[in-house]
Amino acid sequence: MGMLKPLAATGVVAMAVALTFTQRLGIEREMLVAIARSFVQLSAVGFVLQFIFSQKNAAPWILLAYLFMVTVGGYTAGQRANLVPRGKYIAFVSILVGTMITMILLIALKIFPFTPRYMIPAAGMMVGNAMTVTGVTMKKLREDIKIDKNLVETALALGATPREATLQQVKRSVGIALSPGIDNAKTGGLIALPGAMTGLIMAGASPLEAIQVQIIAKNMIMAASTVSSILSTYLCWPAFFTKAFQLKDEVFGA
Structure with missing residues (x-):
């Protein structure tokens, strides 16, 4: 049943x-x-x-589970941004770095102990959100550069670097990718009850403890997603531009 x-x-x-x-x-x-x-x-x-x-020695299993989640997340985000060359590789590295930095800080600050019951759910939340944000960022960035191709090429011809020539497109893509998470953080508890907090209270934890865990979860998701999103824009340059700072025709052609 x-x-x-x-x-x-x-x-x-x-x-x-x-x-x-x-x-x-x-x-x-x-x-x-x-x-x-x-x-x-x-x-x-x-x-x-x-x-x-x-398992008594769970450290290898934590790392294995984490790498598995990052690999699946990178593949999925790369599939969503399938028109970005080496998109799966870019997504994998972006998600790996963004979530790893956040996890190391959480452990260093002794916010979470390095045990499976804490690290695997935390890693899952970070990787899942970073996956979504990275895929949207990469896809939107390519689309916006293609739409504004003439403006970007004009800026490049005047001596701008790829970052300077596509700054507005980067702002839009990262902003759009992160906006659902930002809105969710703004309205947390006012519209949808956060899952971690509600689950802990239902399991018998004190409201204060549940609130603390939920705040930590929101903060770590925001941090990991932001790092992954911004890093993915930098890793896209070799896929979008030649060594002479020209847009690649095979990426932005008709």
């Missing part, structure tokens, strides 16, 4: 799929695949976490 309710709850997805079908959005298959994968993956990961949590 345990899995019947989750299966029944997928019925609401049918409504969403039917709606996208009637609107001819063409994303029905992707939605169904995502729901099916989520069902299988979440069912499996529960047993994997139970195994990791029971």
